[in-house]
Amino acid sequence: MQEELLPGCDRQVFERVWKRVMPNERGDCPFEVVEAAARPSLPAVVVQDTPAEEEEETVTCLGPSSAVHGPQLQQYIDQELAAHRCCQALARRVPGAGGRMLSGLAAEQRRRAKRLSTAYFLISGVRYWPADRGGAPSPQPVQAALREQFQAMQRYAACYRAAAAGTADPCLESLFHESADEAEAHAWVIRGVLEQM
Known part of the structure; x- marks a missing residue:
């Protein structure tokens, strides 16, 4: 031997x-x-057998029981990154303080996408961060593009509020409420940019 x-x-x-x-x-x-x-010799490790159902019940905050929200989180990450790219492009087209405000919005949208991506990872164990799809800048006038973003932010806020009402996960509920508040605030920033033009 x-x-x-x-x-x-x-x-x-x-x-x-x-x-x-x-x-x-x-x-x-x-x-x-x-x-x-x-x-x-290494010390023995005692593993306590816990049925999978009990384990899922003990992790109520961003745990496996919240996996049903995975596709929804992916959709929200995608929409936040699209809004981020749009606000970045608009910031380059709007001069002065309005451009700086839009640039700040773009950064906040990217941070929100990161928070959603982190929640997705904690739930699923898989990192979801889509590749940057730069795309062509919008050919429409700046005011029309800002109006479109204003309406999109209001829709996002409504979607986040509905998602918060539809989850039993307290951490996701809090994240969705926070995202809804931020989306509403962004809508008013965009309105302020339009008022300055």
Whole structure:
């Protein structure tokens, strides 16, 4: 019976490779070949068997029981990133303070997309962050594009409020309420930009 140093590796192969890598024994070498009998054993880990149903019930905040909201979160992340790109493009077209306000909105929309993406990750264990789809700038006049964004922010706020009412997850509910408040505030910032034009 061959003594195993590592799973799937016998001692002779290890020593042959080691001599190729480290031909001379050096005092400053951080590695030491330890005999299997001399290796300390690791403490036993006790795993308490918990039925999957009980485990899901104990994680009420952004846990597996909130997985039904996954597609909805993906949609919200997509819409926030689209709004981010649109506000960035509009910020370049609006001079002065209005452009700076739109640039600030774009940054806030990206942060909101990040918060939604983090919630998605905590629920599913999968990172969802779509590739940047830059797209062509809107050919419509600036005022028309701002009007469209004003209406979109109001729709987003209504969607977030409905989502908050439709979840049992207290963390998601809070995130959706917060997102709705921010979307409403963004609508009023866009209105302010239009008033300055």
